[in-house]
Amino acid sequence: MFKFFFQLGVAMMILLFSTFVSWYEGSAIIDHPWEWEYSTPFTQLNGEIQNGNQISQLDYFVYAAKFHPTFPLVMLISFLYLLILVSFQVxxxxxxxxxxxxxxxxxxxxxxxxxxxxxxxxxxxxxxxxxxxxxxxxxxxxxxxxxxxxxxxx
Missing domain, CATH: 1.10.287 (Helix Hairpins)
Structure with a gap:
């Protein structure tokens, strides 16, 4: 049982860290207005974007996944690992x-x-x-x- 909780804890820490870094890297979309049309599917649900402050936080992850895929990929891997680890146990x-x-x-x-x-x-x-x-x-x-x-x- 110790191995399970150790793996769970490590995977959760990696997921949290990679999520934070992906969010940070994706925030660069605010400075790239030419990408707003192509990289903001969540914000565009509410209409046209007038300035960078209107961009949804979820679109930061889209932008990061498109142009800085390392940490979004680590985020996906750790999420899948957590999902499969817990389901295998349960x-x-x-x-x-x-x-x-x-x-x-x-x-x-x-x-x-x-x-x-x-x-x-x-x-x-x-x-x-x-x-x-x-x-x-x-x-x-x-x-x-x-x-x-x-x-x-x-």
């Missing part, structure tokens, strides 16, 4: 396989969303989500057909 094998399949489908959807991106961050997120989705599917296949040492209690 769910039985059958439900974990379903959950992992859902995670894979979500990653494939993410890769579809960023597949036409012309930015370095879009390409990084495309390949990462596609590869991670494939790994999740391969893991579910191995767990389903090769068996698992965990007991299934439905």
């Amino acid at each position: 769910l039985n094998t059958k439900h974990f396989i379903y959950f992992l399949s859902f995670v894979a489908a979500s990653l494939f959807f993410l890769s579809y969303l960023v597949s036409n991106s012309s930015t370095i961050g879009g390409n990084v997120f495309f390949y990462f989500s596609m590869l991670t989705g494939i790994v999740c599917i391969a893991t579910t296949i191995c767990m389903k057909f090769l068996g698992s040492k965990r007991e299934t209690t439905a």
Whole structure:
């Protein structure tokens, strides 16, 4: 149980740190008005942007993911790790396989969303989500057909 809580704590600290750094890096969008049209999907839900103070905090993450993808990628990795770690601990094998399949489908959807991106961050997120989705599917296949040492209690 110590290993679980240690991993949980480390992953949460990495997630918090990478979230803060991504938010900081993304705040640079305020100084780049030519990007407002292309990198502010959340703010544009409320209408046209007149000045940088109107930009949603969520759009900072979009901008950071597009142009400074390192910490947003670390953020995604730590979030997925936390999600899978907790679900592996809580769910039985059958439900974990379903959950992992859902995670894979979500990653494939993410890769579809960023597949036409012309930015370095879009390409990084495309390949990462596609590869991670494939790994999740391969893991579910191995767990389903090769068996698992965990007991299934439905």
